[in-house]
Amino acid sequence: QPMAEKAANNSSNKAKESPIVSTRAGIPQRQAIALIxxxxxxxxxIGKEEAGGQNVYVRQVGEALAKLGWQVDMFTRKTSPDQPTIVQHSDHCRTIRLVAGAEKFIPRDELFQYMPEFVEAFQKFQTKEGTNYPLIHTNYWLSAWAGLQLQASNNIQLVHTYHSLGAVKYPSVKKIPAIASTRLEIEQQILEKAHCVVATSPQEQEYLRQLVSQQGRxxxxxxxxxIDKFHIISKTEARIKLGLNPTDQIxxxxxxxxxxxxxxxxxxxxAASKAKTSGNLxxxxxxxxDPEREDGQEKERIQQLVQELDLADQxxxxxxxxxxxxxxYYAAADxxxxxxxxxxxxxxxxxxxxxxxxxxASNVGGLKFTVVPEETGLLVPPQDINAWAAAIDRILTNELWARKLRVEASARVRQNFSWTGVAIQLSDLYRRLLAQSMMDERVWSLWMPTSSEASNTTQVLNAL
Ligand code: UDP
Known part of the structure; x- marks a missing residue:
């Protein structure tokens, strides 16, 4: 094949197969990755039913990874026709909402049936954008299922974060949903088949090994x-701003x-604490x-309990x-x-x-990893009302110790738990996985080289 023709072929392959996208002319090309x-x-x-830690995690990790040089596309399900399909968070980080099932809120236990449509919409998006994500990081078991389907038909590196584990959750709930056995199966498959599972604490890693599978990385x-947003602010200042009483024990x-x-x-x-009787609690x-949903019912139940226990005024x-x-609010609290x-x-x-x-905090799961008892706070058995009352009284009545806890608590987070630090560790993991897959592909291409594989490998290796 003449050189010029070869080059032309390579460049058309590049346009069609390149996993590298640039959203703006003049900005260097970046490696595109997908978070699902x-x-x-x-x-x-954030902060409503079905919108909590996972939303925060994906958004913050996505934005921090974009600052480290990746093009980050975050895929989720569209839950209302009024929602924009694409939300651009920064130059290189965006949320993409795919249509899968009716464009309305659907509880997660009923979402599995729409996941094939989700995968199809994801693939259509890739084709439309002319991109193939070489690395996909899935979040929660439903996305894991999508990741496993994509892994079966594409050469991708698959990373997964659980956020919640069926094997831990189901033994403690009264009503086990019909989807439970499917979820448990997928949670095992993703651990065994993903290139890497990210556990967010050593405790989660232990649970995965004990309850899910011995296999998998x-x-x-x-x-x-x-940590730029959540940092030490004077308690007095915070209470003035929020109109809270300076002498209250919050x-x-x-x-x-x-x-x-x-x-x-x-x-x-x-209600059982000594602080209640002091009158400053x-x-x-x-x-x-939302009054129409389960979280609205739970709030109503808690409000009734507050009335019954004579805490309404406090x-x-x-x-x-x-x-x-x-x-x-955090700064204003004791x-x-x-x-x-x-x-x-x-x-x-x-x-x-x-x-x-x-x-x-309850001495369970990741809380045992983040809270250091006696140094940044206290750990107490869940649902043990007396132990909780004693712990609350201990902190509220010992101002000197509480001040020491404050300093230690903030230092621990700054040192170990900034999003930038987390993103650096994830970024390092992604690079290792992509480099490994490129090396594997190179070894393979020694046996069976094609021009598109060769150009793809060189391109991605350069971008790393
Ligand atoms: N949150 C919020 N506003 C609220 C209540 C909660 O922004 O009114 C946020 C909170 O700051 C945290 C997240 O929701 O970032 C909850 O995450 P967590 O891991 O504590 O619990 P999850 O909701 O994942 O069970």
Whole structure:
């Protein structure tokens, strides 16, 4: 084949097969990667039912990875016809909403049937953009299923983060959904077939090995927090800004209204605490809800409990709070509580600690990794009301110790849990996987070289 013709062929292959996209002329070409987060929209309002830690994780990781030089495309399901299909977060990071099933909210336990449509829409998007993502990072088991389908028909590197594990969740819920056995199966398959599973804490890694499979590669990379936003602010200043009383003893909960979050334990513990009788106790229960949905019912149940336990005058429900105002609430609190029955990681704990607020958390899952008992807060058995009441009283009555906890808590997060640090670790993992796959492809091409493989390999290796 003449040189000129070969070059022309190579360049047309490049246009058709290149995984490298540049969104703006003049900006150097970047390696494109896809993050898939089926139900948890990275561009959504956080803090409501089905919008919590996973949304924050995907969005923050995506944005931080883009700052490190990747083109990051984050795929989720469109839940309303009014939503824009593409949300551009920064030059190289965007959310892409795919149509799979009706364009309305569908609870995640009912989403599996729409995942084939999701995969088809993803593939159509790739064809339309003329790109093939060489690395896909899936989040939650539904996305894992999509990743496994894509892996079967494309040469991709597949990375997965669970966010929640059926094997841990189901034994503790009253009503096991019909989809449970499918979920457990996919959760095992993804561990065994993905190129790497990211556990967000050593505790999660242990669970994966004990409850899911002995096979498959796992790396521990934690979740993070935005340490520029969540940092120490003076308690007095924060309370003035929020109109909260300087002498109150403030116990703060932040999160979704879900029975498994253990809000009931915290309310009962506050009612049983010595702080209640002192008259200065203030309970702040923050989080969004929709009266039509399950989180609305749980909020109503908690509000009734607050009435019954004679805490209504001492409790406020500020509703859903944005990350712009949340640092003030954390800073204003004397203690932040995370009473979850189970928590794979628990972003709220590190957000509060970053703001210098001691944390009392259940001694479960990722909370055992983030909260250092006696140094950044306390760990207490979930649902043990007396132990929770004692822990709350201990922190509220020992100002000197609480001040020490504040300093340690914030230092621990800055050192270990910034999104930038997390993204650097993920980026390093992606590079290793892509380089490995390129090397494998090179070895393969020694046996069976094609011009497109050769050009693809060189291109991606250059971009790494
Ligand atoms: N959140 C928020 N506003 C609220 C309540 C919660 O922004 O009113 C955020 C919170 O700051 C955290 C996330 O929702 O970033 C909850 O994550 P976590 O891992 O603690 O719990 P999950 O919702 O994943 O179970």
């Amino acid at each position: 987060s089926d139900h948890a929209d990275p561009a959504a309002d 796992i790396e521990v990379i934690p979740c993070g927090t935005d 116990v703060l909960y932040v999160g979704r209204f879900d029975p498994r979050k253990g809000i009931e334990t915290m309310v009962r513990a506050c 203030k309970l702040v229960i923050a989080g969004g809800s 409790t406020i429900f500020p509703g859903q709070l944005s990350h712009d105002v949340l640092p003030l 203690v932040c509580v995370v009473p979850s029955h189970y928590e794979p990681f628990g972003l709220v704990a590190i957000e509060a600690m970053a703001c210098g607020t001691p944390v009392i």
